[in-house]
Amino acid sequence: MRGLINERGKAAKRALMTHVIAKAFAGGGLVLAQAGAGAGAGAGRSSNSRVSFSCFGRTTITNTAAPMEKKKEISSLDPIQEEKRALRFKVRRQLKAMSPSQRNLEDAAIQKQVLEASWFKSCKSLCAYVSCEVLREVDTSKILSEILGDPTFACDAQIKKRLYVPRVEDRNCHMRMLNISRVDDLIANPMNILEPAPLDNAGNQREDVMQATHPVDLFLLPGLAFDKSGRRLGRGGGYYDALLTSYKELVARQKWEPPLLVALSYSVQIMDDEVIPVTSHDVLVDALVSPAGVIRISPIAIEKM
């Protein structure tokens, strides 16, 4: 899975950029954004403009040749979003500076801890992200392959778990978690992230975790930065915050046990307290798995992990 993404290299970045630009124009709004601040892998550029995107209809377009009064609008953007954007920029740079061998070591250490953990072994149903090399995310390929029984990975016994993975639906930056049973169920989306088609090979709708009759026990979450009080900084789409909020509401309605929200983090992604800005939309995680170990944060993590 990781190899598949590896091979795509520059084409992936082009695909990502095309997608982000298309998304920006689909959003329709015209808001100024700070030059440089949002200019990560997905920022589109022309000679005097940069386009970046944010979800829930807040598209941002920077005209670097804009007159002064337009530049003033830049500083009137929500300061929390500005802080988040600056932190994303910084963490992306640190992730890019990690050597491949360091990343491999940390990927192996994180996945080993997950695979050997009692809370993972006992979980019957989970939502997990399909890691993307271009985004420098903690690798999940070994975890997913063990769940799905990929023969290229040696495992003592196939772990039987129900697995849901993200699929971005274009409208309103909506993300669903759909059930898959094989690695082959995944295809690359325009952002070059592997995700399932809405229909399975037999033409049936894949089960959406929001429609499932049984709860999931665990979410394995991606992100750009985390801290030891459970704060999580995502990539700015609000996809996970929205989905986790809806899922928590479903859990409360059904009187199910809440799932463990566990983020996977390289060492450089763990920030000091108070560094990550938060709003009321941000959902806190219960625990982190880093190469140095599991960090249990919430009472549910302390009880179950």
Ligand SMILES: Nc1nc2c(c(=O)[nH]1)N(C=O)[C@@H](CNc1ccc(C(=O)N[C@@H](CCC(=O)O)C(=O)O)cc1)CN2
């Ligand atoms: N593996 C994986 N799948 C996922 C997510 C994720 O974070 N990781 N998502 C979680 O939401 C959703 C997709 N959301 C995404 C949001 C932004 C970017 C992205 O490429 N961002 C660029 C910067 C873009 C910009 O700011 O202009 C980047 O982070 O470098 C990718 C996926 C659903 N699937």
Ligand SMILES: Nc1ncnc2c1ncn2[C@@H]1O[C@H](COP(=O)(O)OP(=O)(O)OP(=O)(O)O)[C@@H](O)[C@H]1O
């Ligand atoms: N549940 C929600 N309902 C409405 N808007 C939301 C919700 N969650 C986040 N948003 C909005 O989405 C935008 C992006 O949010 P934020 O910067 O917190 O995303 P993120 O945590 O980086 O991304 P993700 O959740 O995909 O990992 C913000 O404008 C935020 O207000």
